[in-house]
Amino acid sequence: MSFALDDLDEVSQTLKLLGDKTRLTMMKLLEKQECCVCELVEIFKTSQPSVSQHLRKLKDAGLVKEHRKGQWIFYSVNPNSMQNELIQKLIAFVPSQDHELEELDKKGLRISCD
Amino acid sequence: MSFALDDLDEVSQTLKLLGDKTRLTMMKLLEKQECCVCELVEIFKTSQPSVSQHLRKLKDAGLVKEHRKGQWIFYSVNPNSMQNELIQKLIAFVPSQDHELEELDKKGLRISCD
DNA sequence: TCATTATATAACTATATGCTTATATAATCA
């Protein structure tokens, strides 16, 4: 069961976070598929600190979770966040990012473990 | 018929706009009921220029419409905006602002024309 | 253990944002 998020501050805080193109796209990507930082650096064509700082904000808000696999840290959307119902509705409006993941595969830059 | 808003920039731009507590609350209010600037000044307990500037941003994005009645200019949510489907989903998560309108009535500060 | 790779964090900078004060425009009313 997901309980409704009915608090003005939390809604506006969440919208402010996702009012950034990079973070909004990240959520769309990480909803479908967990990614490590270096994959996101490749996808967003930006610096590693920039990616880490965006992820930090999403994590602080509880929107993503992380787990380490060896040297990599993988991030994905936290399905148990209080804001998840809102998040799901939002990212439905964001264009699919599947092509980004396919690009990664093509370039052989996809990280996979186990 | 409402057509889906499927553009990353427009979605993130809309979320950034509504990632402000004042503007988010305004949209919730103006969805239910048109208000003039002076009513919003009373409700938000802030300055008139501040309210006007927020409304300006919402209007520039096409999210609200205005019409003058005598000396007052009334604003309301524009149901024909390209983002309306997204807006409706968003403001469903915002707590009702009915009490604000009731407060106005009680204080005799509600503007009505015709 | 040392070098390499992945990630996080800190400090700095440039730009964006929201509010304030002051002023301009527009409508109403005496």
Place this chain on the structure above:
DNA sequence: TGATTATATAAGCATATAGTTATATAATGA
């Protein structure tokens, strides 16, 4: 017409934000 009321806009300021560079931490592998 002049005073009042409602609203918009401009300029200035303080804070927030996102990116950069430099550095720290952590895991891997030779």
